[in-house]
Amino acid sequence: MDYDCLIVGSGHGGVQAAVSLRQHGFAGSIGLVSDDRDLPYERPPLSKDYLAGAKPFERILIRPPEFWATRNIDLLLGNEVTRLDATEKRVSCANGAAFGYGQLIWAAGGRPRKMTCAGHELRGIHSVRNRADVDGIMNELASVQRVVVIGGGYIGLEAAAVLTKLGKAVVVVEAMDRVLARVAAEPLSRFYEKEHRDHGVDIRLATGIESFVGNDGRLSGVRLTDGEMLAADMAIVGIGILPCVEPLVVAGAAGRNGVDIDDHCRTSLADVFAIGDCARMVSGHGLRIESVQNASDQATAVAKTLCGGPAPYSAVPWFWSNQYDLRLQTVGLSSGYDQTVVRGDPNERKFSVVYLRDGVVVALDCVNAVKDYVEGRALVEGRARIAADILADNGIALKSLVNR
Ligand code: FAD
Numbered sequence: 001m002d003y004d005c006l007i008v009g010s011g012h013g014g015v016q017a018a019v020s021l022r023q024h025g026f027a028g029s030i031g032l033v034s035d036d037r038d039l040p041y042e043r044p045p046l047s048k049d050y051l052a053g054a055k056p057f058e059r060i061l062i063r064p065p066e067f068w069a070t071r072n073i074d075l076l077l078g079n080e081v082t083r084l085d086a087t088e089k090r091v092s093c094a095n096g097a098a099f100g101y102g103q104l105i106w107a108a109g110g111r112p113r114k115m116t117c118a119g120h121e122l123r124g125i126h127s128v129r130n131r132a133d134v135d136g137i138m139n140e141l142a143s144v145q146r147v148v149v150i151g152g153g154y155i156g157l158e159a160a161a162v163l164t165k166l167g168k169a170v171v172v173v174e175a176m177d178r179v180l181a182r183v184a185a186e187p188l189s190r191f192y193e194k195e196h197r198d199h200g201v202d203i204r205l206a207t208g209i210e211s212f213v214g215n216d217g218r219l220s221g222v223r224l225t226d227g228e229m230l231a232a233d234m235a236i237v238g239i240g241i242l243p244c245v246e247p248l249v250v251a252g253a254a255g256r257n258g259v260d261i262d263d264h265c266r267t268s269l270a271d272v273f274a275i276g277d278c279a280r281m282v283s284g285h286g287l288r289i290e291s292v293q294n295a296s297d298q299a300t301a302v303a304k305t306l307c308g309g310p311a312p313y314s315a316v317p318w319f320w321s322n323q324y325d326l327r328l329q330t331v332g333l334s335s336g337y338d339q340t341v342v343r344g345d346p347n348e349r350k351f352s353v354v355y356l357r358d359g360v361v362v363a364l365d366c367v368n369a370v371k372d373y374v375e376g377r378a379l380v381e382g383r384a385r386i387a388a389d390i391l392a393d394n395g396i397a398l399k400s401l402v403n404r
Contacts (some may be wrong), residue, residue, distance in 0.1 A: 001031065001074075001100070001102070002029075002097050002099070002101070002102075002386040003029045003030060003074070003099060003101055003102070003104065003106065003298065004022060004026075004027075004028025004029045004030070004101075004102040004103075005028060005030050005031075005063065005101065005102060005103045005104075005306060006028065006030075006031045006033065006091065006099050006100075006101035006103070006104050006105070007031065007032045007033065007103070007104075007105045007107060007111055008033050008034070008081050008091065008105070008108050008367065009034055009106070009107035009108040009244075009276070009278075010032075010033075010036055010040040010075070010077065010108060010274065011034075011040070011043060011107060011109050011113075011122070011214075011276065011277075011295065011297065012042070012292045012296055012299075013104070013107035013109070013275040013276030013277075013295035013298060013299045014034070014040070014045065014064070014107035014276075015032070015040045015062050015063070015104075015294065015299075015345050016106045016296040016299035016300060017107060017275065017299035017303055018032050018071070018073045018111065018300055019063070019327050020032050020299055020300045020302075020304070021303045021307065022071045022072075022073070023071065023272045023303070024238060024303050024304055024307035025307055026306060026307050028102065028305065029072075029074070030072070030073045030076045031073075031076050031101075031269075032068075032073055032074065032076060033079050033081060033091070033093070033098055033099060034074050034075075034076070034077050034078075034079065035078070035079060035080035035094075036077060036078075036130065036131075036280065037077050037078045038057075038061065038077070038131055039061055039065055039075070039077075040061065040062045040075075040084065041057065041060045041061050041062060041131060042060045042061075042062055042290070042292075043129075043130075044130070044292060044320075046128055046129075046130070046133070046134045046320050047059045047128050047134075047154075047155050047158040047159050047162070048132065048148070048162065049235065050131075050134060050163045050389065051134055051137065051138065051159060052162045052166070052194035053167065055273040057131065057227050059345065060125060066149060068283070069256075069319060076097075078095070079093040079094075079095060079097050079099075080095070081093055081203055081249070081250075082094045082246075082247060082250060083110070083247050084104075084247040084250070084251040084269075084272075085251070086252065086253075086269045087371075088100075088105070088269065089101050089102070090102065090148075091104070091201060091247070097312065098348075101271070102271065103271050103272075103273070104271060104273065105273045105274075105275060105316065106245070106248055106267070106272060106273065106274040106275070106278065106279075107274070107275050107276050107278070107295065107299065107301075108221040108243075108244035108245065108272060108278050109243075109244060109295075110122070110129075110241030110242055110243045110244055110246055110277045110278060110290070111129065111241060111242055111275040112127035112128070112129045112133075112138030112237065112238075112239075112240075112241055112242075113237075113239045113240045113241060113242055114127070114237065114386065115150065115237055115239070116210070117209055117210065117211050117212065118211040118212065119211050119213055119219075120212060120383055122212050122214040122215075122218060122219045122389045123217055123218045123219065123272065124140065124144075124214075124218050124219035124232075124234050124235065125212060125219055125234075125235045125237060125372055126234065126235070126236050126237065127236075127237050127238075128155050128159055128236060128238060128240070134164055136372060137234070137367070140234060141166065141168075141234075143170060143233070144168060144233040144234045145169060145233055145234050146168070146169045146171075146174075146230075146231055146233050146234075146347065147160075147168050147169070147170050147171070147203060147233070147234045147235070147236060148161050148170075148171050148173060148230055148234075148236075148279040149163075149170060149171070149172045149173070149220045149233045149235075149236045149238065149239065150209055150237045150239060150322045151172075151173075151174065151175075151224075151237065151238035151239040151240070152172050152173075152176075152178075152179030152203070152205075152234060153179075153180065153182065153183070153240070153253055153325030154180070154183070154321045155174060155236055155238040156236065156238030157172065157179060157180070157192060157321075157323055157334065158321060158323055160172050160196060160201050161196070161199070161201075161322075161323040161324050163236075164196075164199050164200055164201055164366060165199075165324070166194055167181035167198075169202075170200075170201045170202070170229035171201070171202040171203075171204060171230055171316060172183055172196065172201055172202070172203045172204065172208060173204045173207050173208075173222070173224065173230075174203070174204065174205050174206075174207070174298055175206070175208050175391075176205070176206065177205050178193065179192055179196075179203065180192060182271040182387070183334070184334065184360055184365055185334065185337065185340040185353055185355065185365075186340075187340065187353050188328075188353050188367075190346075191346045191351075191367065192323065192389065193205075195323065195326065195349075196323075197221060198274065199324060201222075201288045201353040204224065207222065207224050207225060208225035209222060209223070209225065210223040210225050211223045212235065213229070213236075214264075217271070218235075219232055219233065219234065219235055219399050220232070221402055222235055223360035227295040236314060237383045241277065241290065241319055242275060242289065242313030243257065243259070243277055243278040243279075244294065245259045245274070245278050248267060248269070248274065249273070249379060252268070252269060253267045253268055253269050253272065253274075254267070254268040255267075256279065256280075257280060257281055257288060257308055258274075258277075258278050258279055258280040259274045259280070259311075260265065260279075260280055260282045261273070261274050261279045261280065261281050261282065262282065262283045262315070263274075263281065263283045263313055264280075264302070264305050264310055264311075264312055264313070265279065265281075265298050265301055265305075265310040265313060267279075273296060273305075275281050275296060275299050275300045275302060276294065276295030276299070277289075277290045277294075277295065279298065280389075281298075281313065284312075284313060284314065285333060286316075287333065287335065289333075291317060291318070293315070293317060293318050294315075294320075296325060297313065297315040298313050303354070315334055316331060316380055316381055317330075317331070317332065318330060318331045318332075318377075325368075326349065326367055326368060327367070327368055327370075328365060328367050329365075329366045329367070329369075329370065329373040330364070330365050330366070331363060331364055331365065331366075331373060331376060331377045331380055331382035332355070332361075332362050332363030332364060333360060333362060333363055333388075334355040334362060334363035334365070336357050337355035337356060337357050337363070338356065338357055338358065338361075339355075339356040339357075339359075339363060339387045339388065340353050340355055340356070341353070341354040341391040341392050342354075343355070343369075343372060343391060343392055343393075343394050344369060344372075344394045346367075348368065349368055350367065350368040350369055351366075351367055351368075352364050352365065352366040352367070352369045352372040352373075352376065353365045354376070354391050356388050359385050359386065360383050360385055360388060360390070361376070361379040361380055361383070361384045361385075362380060363380060363384075364376040364379075366381070371397070371398075372398055374399060375398035375399040376398050376400045378399065379394045379398060379401060379402060382402060382403065384401060384402065384404070386404070
């Protein structure tokens with residue numbers, strides 16, 4: 001089967017690419033290939049409402065089942081693309097299926113990094129990346145009391161919050177000296193550590209995993225690098241992803257840690273675009289960003305390009321995380337910050353951390369502070385230069401600082 005536009009990956013990026021192509025008038029054939037067998041679904045609820053049992057699968061579908069046929073988009077589920085022939089403009093799948101393309105949009109996301117230490121193959125050790133992972137966790141929960149979460153990033157902490165609320169005894173083990181160290185400044189890390197501890201989570205910092213131990217092939221404990229043995233019925237591993245780009249790289253696409261793209265999301269291969277978690281934008285912000293907003297907005301940018309209205313991708317990133325009754329909203333990119341300002345009082349569980357680089361506001365993390373999030377966006381977009389003492393004054397609305 002040949003498609004005018006073939007999209008690989010039915011996650012947030014791939015789905016938005018198909019939807020945006022039709023919205024922008026693309027009249028050619030569209031095929032959406034995925035190794036996933038489920039209808040396209042949202043990933044963020046997997047570590048939040050879906051894991052908590054508060055949202056059934058039907059409510060996390062990105063579009064209703066009948067949507068695809070009405071938009072004349074072929075859903076080609078259960079096909080893992082293993083090879084790309086960029087000269088013949090064809091992809092081949094592990095099951096022998098093959099699809100030709102006029103334009104290819106690669107939106108294959110990433111697969112979870114796994115532990116490799118002794119015992120890593122025991123039953124009861126889980127990742128949280130797709131529906132099957134989370135169904136596997138939920139199916140075991142009734143017989144689980146003690147959970148070790150490995151990795152204090154957003155996914156690990158969200159899972160810890162849900163499992164604690166479900167009455168499990170949770171230990172979070174983080175290799176660095178604070179949680180969220182890769183994505184946020186210390187005030188935010190310390191706030192979330194305290195929140196989790198206040199909810200009964202045991203947090204171990206600057207600690208690694210030596211090995212997993214088990215009984216009859218099932219996890220029974222986790223040995224830490226400091227020698228302590230934690231009893232555990234389940235381990236959840238949240239230590240990041242490896243971008244799924246092998247077929248592109250083997251076909252000659254440039255990239256390390258994902259595939260490189262320009263500011264129109266073009267790879268170095270002709271007629272091959274890449275978007276979302278698997279793509280690193282070299283000519284824009286220079287980063288590979290893992291968020292729904294990034295995948296969706298890059299998808300829309302590619303759709304516009306393919307529909308004859310090329311628009312470089314330049315959206316201001318945003319992100320969210322839900323833990324307990326806390327809603328964190330982030331806008332901008334904090335990487336490379338050299339100063340932070342805390343607005344509001346973390347003890348009141350409503351505050352923001354403002355990130356500055358060379359005196360310019362580059363990002364905000366807002367906890368239960370929607371107003372700061374909404375108003376702070378304009379400061380980031382406008383690359384505002386605001387003195388720290390003014391930003392710190394919670395009585396001054398951020399919107400009053402725009403265009404100062
Ligand atoms: P994905 O959504 O991962 O989709 C990739 C698709 O490609 C999948 O369907 C996969 O099966 C398919 N695929 C992979 N390899 C192949 C292949 N070789 N052949 C065929 N198909 C293939 N972001 C936020 O902004 N806010 C959040 O709160 C948030 N929470 C999250 C919670 C969890 C548990 C997870 C896992 C992620 C979360 N994220 C969140 C991140 C967000 O979900 C991702 O950034 C987003 O899904 C990226 O979209 P994508 O299309 O690039 O990749």
